[in-house]
Amino acid sequence: MSIETLTLKIYGMTCEGCESSVHHAFNALAGVQNVEVNRLLEQAVVTYDDELLDKIQIINAVEDAGFSTT
Structure with missing residues (x-):
């Protein structure tokens, strides 16, 4: 196991619901x-x-x- 940390700029989050959607998208990935x-x-x-x-x-x-990262 090799642990890495990535900081991403994320554009388009306008509310707490957006923030929650991004959080859930990451948590759905194996390895996070x-x-x-x-x-x-x-x-x-x-x-x-x-x-x-x-x-x-x-x-x-x-x-x-x-959402966008660029």
């Missing part, structure tokens, strides 16, 4: 250890096992939830 989502800072900090998950999968989860 911890998630901190802050809509006011427009960011999420994800701690994950990089043997089970990669950055592309994390970014795809955000985009699949309807």
